[in-house]
Amino acid sequence: MATQQTRTLARFMLAPSVGLLLIWMAVPLALTLWFSFQQYNPLNPIRDGFVGFSNYLLFFNNPAFLWSILNTLLIVASVLVITLVGGILLALLLDQPMWGQGFVRILVISPFFVMPPVAALVWKNMIMHAQYGVLADLMRTVGLEPIDWFGRYPLLSVIIIVAWQWLPFATLILLTALQSLDGEQKEAAEMDGANFLNRFIYLTLPHLARAITVVILIQTIFLLSVYAEILVTTNGGPGYASTNLPFLVAQKATLEFKIGQASAGGIIAVILANIVAFFAMRAVGKNLDR
Amino acid sequence: MARSVSTRRTAVVTLVAWAVALLIFFPILYTIITSFKSEQEAIQGFDLIPSFTLESYRDVQSQYDYFTPFMNSVILSLGSTILALIVAVPAAWSMAFAPSRRTKDILMWMLSTKMMPAVAVLFPIYMLFRDLGLLDSRIGLTIMLMLINLPIVVWMLYTYFREIPGEILEAARMDGASLWGEIVYVLTPMAVPGIASTMLLNIILAWNEAFWTIRLTTTNAAPLTAFIASFSSPQGLFWAKLSAASTLAIAPILIMGWFSQKQLVRGLTFGAVK
Numbered sequence A: 001m002a003t004q005q006t007r008t009l010a011r012f013m014l015a016p017s018v019g020l021l022l023i024w025m026a027v028p029l030a031l032t033l034w035f036s037f038q039q040y041n042p043l044n045p046i047r048d049g050f051v052g053f054s055n056y057l058l059f060f061n062n063p064a065f066l067w068s069i070l071n072t073l074l075i076v077a078s079v080l081v082i083t084l085v086g087g088i089l090l091a092l093l094l095d096q097p098m099w100g101q102g103f104v105r106i107l108v109i110s111p112f113f114v115m116p117p118v119a120a121l122v123w124k125n126m127i128m129h130a131q132y133g134v135l136a137d138l139m140r141t142v143g144l145e146p147i148d149w150f151g152r153y154p155l156l157s158v159i160i161i162v163a164w165q166w167l168p169f170a171t172l173i174l175l176t177a178l179q180s181l182d183g184e185q186k187e188a189a190e191m192d193g194a195n196f197l198n199r200f201i202y203l204t205l206p207h208l209a210r211a212i213t214v215v216i217l218i219q220t221i222f223l224l225s226v227y228a229e230i231l232v233t234t235n236g237g238p239g240y241a242s243t244n245l246p247f248l249v250a251q252k253a254t255l256e257f258k259i260g261q262a263s264a265g266g267i268i269a270v271i272l273a274n275i276v277a278f279f280a281m282r283a284v285g286k287n288l289d290r
Numbered sequence B: 001m002a003r004s005v006s007t008r009r010t011a012v013v014t015l016v017a018w019a020v021a022l023l024i025f026f027p028i029l030y031t032i033i034t035s036f037k038s039e040q041e042a043i044q045g046f047d048l049i050p051s052f053t054l055e056s057y058r059d060v061q062s063q064y065d066y067f068t069p070f071m072n073s074v075i076l077s078l079g080s081t082i083l084a085l086i087v088a089v090p091a092a093w094s095m096a097f098a099p100s101r102r103t104k105d106i107l108m109w110m111l112s113t114k115m116m117p118a119v120a121v122l123f124p125i126y127m128l129f130r131d132l133g134l135l136d137s138r139i140g141l142t143i144m145l146m147l148i149n150l151p152i153v154v155w156m157l158y159t160y161f162r163e164i165p166g167e168i169l170e171a172a173r174m175d176g177a178s179l180w181g182e183i184v185y186v187l188t189p190m191a192v193p194g195i196a197s198t199m200l201l202n203i204i205l206a207w208n209e210a211f212w213t214i215r216l217t218t219t220n221a222a223p224l225t226a227f228i229a230s231f232s233s234p235q236g237l238f239w240a241k242l243s244a245a246s247t248l249a250i251a252p253i254l255i256m257g258w259f260s261q262k263q264l265v266r267g268l269t270f271g272a273v274k
Helices: A002-037 A054-061 A062-094 A101-113 A116-128 A134-141 A154-179 A182-190 A196-221 A230-234 A246-253 A259-289 B002-035 B055-064 B067-097 B104-115 B118-131 B137-162 B166-174 B181-208 B222-232 B237-257 B261-268
Strands: none
Touching: A002 A054, A002 A259, A002 B002, A002 B067, A002 B104, A002 B118, A002 B137, A002 B181, A002 B222, A054 A116, A062 A101, A062 A154, A062 A196, A062 A246, A062 A259, A062 B002, A062 B181, A101 A154, A101 B002, A101 B237, A101 B261, A116 A134, A116 A154, A116 A230, A116 B002, A116 B222, A116 B237, A154 A196, A154 A230, A154 B002, A154 B104, A154 B261, A196 A259, A230 B222, A246 A259, B002 B118, B002 B237, B067 B104, B067 B137, B067 B181, B067 B237, B104 B137, B118 B137, B137 B181, B137 B261, B166 B181, B181 B237, B181 B261, B222 B237, B237 B261
């Protein structure tokens, strides 16, 4: 269909995007890889030079490293479970006929539009604060001792905040998918005497499969790099209790100036993301073929 | 009979749904309420009725110069979105209307760049910015945000453009339209809704981006994300002011978000869920 002329034109039109992304991805990544094999400290340049794999060894031998990997995976897994289970339940609820559905929908999706620092600080100060927070007030009212959320359950606190931000996303996607479910099929199943649970397992869930996959993949990409929420609430602590990999790497680079180790950590983060991306691309790629 | 049962059912569903929705919305609601309290009221325990003072809004401007980060956010999100569109529209266009064997690979590769963790390139980018004098500059950050969101913009535009029927082009060609004429008079009017949706979503994403905006700025170019994050230090523990600053920071995007629910689903799932 396309003539030679349009094809040449098409290539010219495509070139800026491809070129920019190539430069923005390849150059910094190559530099990071290079730095990961170097001793490089902007404050103390005397000992700079090639050090082989010792940055990686240092990073692996750092107790913070294990913590950060564990915390990264814990954040991803728990937020996924919370948002998927909650999102399916909410989507089923919002799909029912009710009064003021549009407004309810708006309320539910709102947290997704709140910038991470605001979300984190509002939860930290006004909701979960051990003295003045709404939860503390609530617990005192029923005669319980208020919980010091960020001191005693730092990772859980971060997970709650991040889950609050992503629950609307999962709900919105699943609700959209749910609304495309064929009403006649549902009615037929009802006529045949399938109860709610059966309809859900054999009809709704398979229909949602693709949306669920998409939610898992997209969220995982973003959840692997949770940063601002940790920075403004626990600052990674106490100790390393709420430090994830992005936070640890940023910390190494900007506070300790251990550029070599930070770069090694960055490369590990890339590998981790690539493992996830591999599955993500396959799933999204399938949708392209349809 | 059946009618009354379904009415009762609707009433119950409505009640439950409203309760859950209000619970989810509560942190935002409480922030808005607290922003109309005085600092003393704000820490005096749970209270849903503020004294409706505008003191915090005044203080946020007079003590912290709120207007500067706000304008930075506006400039950065609008600037990066427009830049991204300028680069992405031709690319998406060519892939949708003159696809080659490699189109799919290019699209997948673009998506894969989005999956690269930002921390992995933090230091090289930081050095690059420092050497080019782009640290804490609006230009530097605009370019950065544009690059981060470029893959999503290309993808989203691509899914919209692909839905424009190719026969229309052929018909126009038959009628003797030039390539330029095709683009300006036939395709552009059909593409405008898609471009507008893409723009909306990208402004939201750029407004809320909270890694590069925090790490690459200090004061001059710091947008609202960095400004609000600076409230995390102990001396910034002024809740009414924090609430006022937060309310102003999320209000414009919240309202835009409400209007872009559909586009959001489409854009963030790369067209997989519509």
